[in-house]
Every structure is written in structure tokens, then in C-alpha cells.
Amino acid sequence: MESRINRIKKQLHSASYKLTPQREATVRVLLEYEEDHLSAEDVYLLVKDKSPDIGLATVYRTLELLTELKVVDKINFGDGVSRYDLRQEGADHFHHHLICIECGSVDEIQEDLLGDVEKKVEHDFNFKVKDHRLTFHGICWRCHDKVENEREEPSASKKK
Amino acid sequence: MESRINRIKKQLHSASYKLTPQREATVRVLLEYEEDHLSAEDVYLLVKDKSPDIGLATVYRTLELLTELKVVDKINFGDGVSRYDLRQEGADHFHHHLICIECGSVDEIQEDLLGDVEKKVEHDFNFKVKDHRLTFHGICWRCHDKVENEREEPSASKKK
DNA sequence: CTGCTTGCAAACGCTTTGCATATGA
DNA sequence: TCATATGCAAAGCGTTTGCAAGCAG
Numbered sequence: 001m002e003s004r005i006n007r008i009k010k011q012l013h014s015a016s017y018k019l020t021p022q023r024e025a026t027v028r029v030l031l032e033y034e035e036d037h038l039s040a041e042d043v044y045l046l047v048k049d050k051s052p053d054i055g056l057a058t059v060y061r062t063l064e065l066l067t068e069l070k071v072v073d074k075i076n077f078g079d080g081v082s083r084y085d086l087r088q089e090g091a092d093h094f095h096h097h098l099i100c101i102e103c104g105s106v107d108e109i110q111e112d113l114l115g116d117v118e119k120k121v122e123h124d125f126n127f128k129v130k131d132h133r134l135t136f137h138g139i140c141w142r143c144h145d146k147v148e149n150e151r152e153e154p155s156a157s158k159k160k
Numbered sequence: 161m162e163s164r165i166n167r168i169k170k171q172l173h174s175a176s177y178k179l180t181p182q183r184e185a186t187v188r189v190l191l192e193y194e195e196d197h198l199s200a201e202d203v204y205l206l207v208k209d210k211s212p213d214i215g216l217a218t219v220y221r222t223l224e225l226l227t228e229l230k231v232v233d234k235i236n237f238g239d240g241v242s243r244y245d246l247r248q249e250g251a252d253h254f255h256h257h258l259i260c261i262e263c264g265s266v267d268e269i270q271e272d273l274l275g276d277v278e279k280k281v282e283h284d285f286n287f288k289v290k291d292h293r294l295t296f297h298g299i300c301w302r303c304h305d306k307v308e309n310e311r312e313e314p315s316a317s318k319k320k
Numbered sequence: 321c322t323g324c325t326t327g328c329a330a331a332c333g334c335t336t337t338g339c340a341t342a343t344g345a
Numbered sequence: 346t347c348a349t350a351t352g353c354a355a356a357g358c359g360t361t362t363g364c365a366a367g368c369a370g
Contacts, residue, residue: 016324017324017325018324018325018368018369018370019369019370020324020325020326020368020369022325022326023325039359040359040360041359053326053327054326054327055326055327055328056327056328056360057326057327057328057329057360057361057362058325058326058327060359060360060361061325061326061361064361074238076236076238078234078236080334080335080358080359081358081359082359082360098281098285098287101290107285107287109281109285113277113280113281114277116276117273117274117277118296120273121258121269121273121296125258125267125269125301126301126304127258127267127296127298127299127300127301127304128298128299128304129296129297129298130261130297130298130299131296131297131298132294132295132296132297133293133294133295133297134292134293134294134295135292135293135294136278136281136287136289136291136292137289137290137291137292137293138287138288138289138290138291139287139288139290140287141285141286141287144286144287144288176349177349177350178343178344178345178348178349178350179344179345180343180344180349180350180351182350182351183350199334200334200335201334213351213352214351214352215351215352215353216335216352216353217335217336217337217351217352217353217354218350218351218352220334220335220336221336221350221351224336240333240334240359240360241333241334242334242335
């Protein structure tokens, strides 16, 4: 964990960016909430908790920086907000997302499912793939189970 | 073409929406520029050409309507603008996009490449897939060819 | 010391909304 | 007729930017 921060610091450094406390605080929040898909505002509020003297603009600028360094990926799920997702270390591809249209949850698939598809695209369309974005919309296992249970015990203990 | 408009009109009708000239004009533009990925503003300007008395807000409202009816898909390529893409008639899946990081062009793949992947997702993650979004970022065949040619005739006719 | 960073507030650009008017069914 | 749809302008909202002050290297 600490080592991961240091590696990111080094990346900043070698791109000749300064290591300011604000940037470090932002990176720490991103690591801490790695599971989530935070918006800039989310990050801002979380950073502000620990370092109250940070401005929203700085968070935006830091996130832009980290996107440029490929530390995070900027993603867009169609609501009007950009979200920022830490890249797995050493990952050469962008991970996939499962968005539940029932509960709105977002799960991640780290495994690369597109190897064969990309080969086909490169061959059939003569398109040199550098990156991809793949999102599935549907029903997550939690909501799926919920429906199952309700069907199994229709009049029984109905949870409110 | 004309029949396609009529079918869309019928869809509007059966959802008890009125068939106004503004809506028809908007649909016509979408059909005419089916290849492109127009933003709301793009559509507005094109519609305005033929029917000058239309407001931007109406275009936004119509596009929202058509999205709801699944006549178009609202897509987002990461620039701050929403784009609207006509669905293929009868298509149950959303088509894929190839975005060139050199020239910015956007090509479409109508063919569904994700059949196997979706099966895997449903099985491995117990996620019921309803729709998907897939975008590849890379070098399109045009830019690829350009680089090839420059390599073949390095000092020859260099285009500026 | 000096140029990169910051916080603040203002500006920006896309999109949505309130409202009085117009109109399709 | 009359609920729905429209145009306009204003408001909304996430994001970016100008600038003077601050700070890391």
C-alpha cells in the first residue's frame, strides 16, 4: 500500500511534477476507495475531510494529471459526471464494468475478456487497438437473487 | 427510407406522443445523417436549415423522447457532449464503435462481437446482460495506411 | 529564488426547466 | 376543446480558467 503510493509519487516525479501535499492526499483517497467509482466531487469531499484546505479546482487538476499519467482512468457511465478509476498496476488494458439497472451498483471485471474480439477487430477492420471501454448493463447477482427469493416465498416474510 | 420514417412515427403514436413537424424534421435529419454521430447542437443546426423555426430545447426534448423509445442511443465518447446514434431496426444490441486516436474518426461495427463474452459474464458473474457498450480506441485503417505510405516513400513527395 | 501549484471566484459549455403561447388530435 | 408541445430565456450543474499568492525543489 505504502509502496504503491511511493511508486505513484515516483511517476509524478519523473514526469517532473511536484509532490505537493494536496496531490498526495488525493492519491491516498483514490487508493483507499479503490473499489468505488468516485466523481471529482466525491474525491474532493473525501480529501477535504483529512486536509480541509484543498480546493475543488486542485482536485480536478490532480485528477487530470493522474489520468494523463495513466494512474487512473476517467470513465463516464452516462450520468453527467466523470468518474475516476485507479488502474491495476501493470494492467495494459482497461477493466470492464457491470452496471446494474436495478440498483445502480457498479462491479468490475479485471480479467481481460476481449483478447479474441480485439484480434478479430484488428484483422477484419484493420484497426490497431490501443485501448477499449466495455460496459455491460443488466441485472447484478444481488438483485437477481432478490427476485428469486421473492418468487420462492411470495407471501412469507416480505422484507420491507 | 420513407417507410422507416413511418414506422418511427407509428412508434411515437402508439406511445401517445404527437406527431409534430419539429419531431418529424428531427427524425429526418437523424436518418439522413445516420452515418455520423451528431450532437444535439449538430442536429439542431441541421434541422434549423430546413425548418428555421425550431428551438434547441425542442431538439433536446425530441432526442430524449427518441432515446426513451429506443429509436436512438445516447452515447458519450468522453468529450463533454452527448451524441445520438440511430439504432438499426430490429437490433437488440447496441453496435460497437472504433474511435481513432489520430484523426478522431468514429466507425461502427454492426456485427455483434460479444456473444461469447456475454455468455461468460452471465455464467461467471451471475449477471443478466441486457445491453452493452463497447468502444475501441486505436488507429483506424486510414491513418494506418498513411503511416505506411510515409514509410515507403520517406523523402519523396512529402505532403504538408 | 523561480516556476510550478494552489485557492478562489468567475467563466464556460452543455443541458434542463419555467412559463406563456401555440397546436395536434 | 384542451392536454401536449413549443420557443425563449433563464437557471442548473459539472468542469475549466484567470489571477494573485504560496510553496516545493
